[in-house]
Amino acid sequence: xxxxxxxxxxxxxxxxxxxxxxxxxxxxxxxxxxxxxxxxxxxxxxxxxxxxxxxxxxxxxxxxxxxxxxxxxxxxxxxxxxxxxxxxxxxxxxxxxxxxxxxxxxxxxxxxxxxxxxxxxxxxxxxxxxxxxxxxxxxxxxxxxxxxxxxxxxxxxxxxxxxxxxxxxxxxxxxxxxxxxxxxxxxxxxxxxxxxxxxxxxxxxxxxxxxxxxxxxxxxxxxxxxxxxxxxxxxxxxxxxxxxxxxxxxxxxxxxxxxxxxxxxxxxxxxxxxxxxxxxxxxxxxxxxxxxxxxxxxxxxxxxxxxxxxxxxxxxxxxxxxxxxxxxxxxxxxxxxxxxxxxxx
Ligand SMILES: NC(=O)c1ccc[n+]([C@@H]2O[C@H](COP(=O)([O-])OP(=O)(O)OC[C@H]3O[C@@H](n4cnc5c(N)ncnc54)[C@H](O)[C@@H]3O)[C@@H](O)[C@H]2O)c1
Numbered sequence: 001x002x003x004x005x006x007x008x009x010x011x012x013x014x015x016x017x018x019x020x021x022x023x024x025x026x027x028x029x030x031x032x033x034x035x036x037x038x039x040x041x042x043x044x045x046x047x048x049x050x051x052x053x054x055x056x057x058x059x060x061x062x063x064x065x066x067x068x069x070x071x072x073x074x075x076x077x078x079x080x081x082x083x084x085x086x087x088x089x090x091x092x093x094x095x096x097x098x099x100x101x102x103x104x105x106x107x108x109x110x111x112x113x114x115x116x117x118x119x120x121x122x123x124x125x126x127x128x129x130x131x132x133x134x135x136x137x138x139x140x141x142x143x144x145x146x147x148x149x150x151x152x153x154x155x156x157x158x159x160x161x162x163x164x165x166x167x168x169x170x171x172x173x174x175x176x177x178x179x180x181x182x183x184x185x186x187x188x189x190x191x192x193x194x195x196x197x198x199x200x201x202x203x204x205x206x207x208x209x210x211x212x213x214x215x216x217x218x219x220x221x222x223x224x225x226x227x228x229x230x231x232x233x234x235x236x237x238x239x240x241x242x243x244x245x246x247x248x249x250x251x252x253x254x255x256x257x258x259x260x261x262x263x264x265x266x267x268x269x270x271x272x273x274x275x276x277x278x279x280x281x282x283x284x285x286x287x288x289x290x291x292x293x294x295x296x297x298x299x300x301x302x303x304x305x306x307x308x309x310x311x312x313x314x315x316x317x318x319x320x321x322x323x324x325x326x327x328x329x330x331x332x333x334x335x336x337x338x339x340x341x342x343x344x345x
Contacts, residue, residue, distance in 0.1 A: 008214055010210060010214065011155070011157065013157070013159060023090075024239060024323075031089060033094065041161075064098065070139065073105060077106060086114075091107040091116040091117075096124060099121075102135075105135040116153065119158065119160040123169065123177070123201075124172055126173070157205070168249070169249065174251070174256050178282075178286075229318050231318045234254060234257060239337075240291060243295055262319075263276075263340040265320050267339070278323060279323065300338060300341070
């Protein structure tokens with residue numbers, strides 16, 4: 001696989017600062033989308049480097065997954081309209097995965113698409129959500145039901161933003177980095193296991209994680225074949241996130257989803273016992289016991305069927321073959337999911 005360089009439109013640290021400075025000189029008509037937390041913790045640092053945002057061009061949404069909704073998108077469109085945003089206006093999304101997902105969606109649809117830049121401020125967004133161009137909203141209680149794939153003009157990763165991020169959010173983002181290790185790089189997985197999931201990893205590890213995601217995205221931008229590898233842990237993860245009603249963060253749900261899906265891979269004879277046990281014990285140690293679910297087999301079947309990763313005939317999961325390699329399009333039955341959920345403690 002190719003290694004990552006700045007031509008992918010992804011810039012780190014000083015390079016990101018230089019790129020953004022040049023870009024903003026050329027486009028004074030810039031809008032900034034934040035949530036209430038990034039307005040408080042990240043905007044002052046951003047403005048110290050890049051100058052003040054025109055108050056009429058600052059759009060602040062409420063923080064949290066519960067607001068990744070059509071109503072929020074509508075409010076942002078309304079504010080763009082009131083402030084006279086044009087086809088060549090620029091939207092900067094300063095925030096975590098929620099701000100990047102909704103900001104990307106709003107920009108991609110406003111006047112059939114205006115340029116946008118992600119400036120991710122959580123570990124989850126720096127290593128995953130801001131990378132690859134997927135933008136989506138939740139709808140009808142199901143994750144990411146409405147959305148599209150549109151690449152941002154650039155992703156500017158400034159590690160300094162992680163300094164104000166609460167520990168539990170680092171912990172959540174760590175899960176996606178561990179996933180990148182399990183699906184493509186055993187060395188990354190084992191290096192992360194030696195670290196502390198509540199402390200921001202160094203920039204080299206963030207770069208490696210981003211590089212893995214970009215390698216899959218570049219080979220399959222539209223998510224038709226190899227990119228599906230990145231779905232490991234997400235079929236069951238999204239189900240758990242929906243059932244937990246906000247108690248599990250996206251990252252924690254994906255970590256538990258990876259445990260359950262690795263169990264299915266083991267039951268199907270896809271992964272050997274040693275690798276299964278290594279993944280299972282590591283994720284259990286870091287993310288704790290599996291959440292208690294109060295829902296029926298039928299409910300689980302319905303939620304799985306509503307997931308985008310399911311086609312008209314079957315559930316198709318991406319399951320690990322060993323640490324560092326994943327197999328896509330593995331047929332899985334609701335029964336197998338139910339059994340895995342019962343087995344994991
Ligand atoms: N598009 C994709 O490919 C993709 C991939 C992975 C996840 N996602 C989506 O990303 C979302 C999860 O992202 P997330 O974990 O970043 O959640 P988030 O955006 O809700 O951020 C988590 C919390 O941290 C706060 N925050 C953000 N940056 C901060 C900072 N620097 N200092 C202090 N507080 C800060 C936020 O306000 C929020 O309260 C989910 O909706 C998920 O579906 C999308």
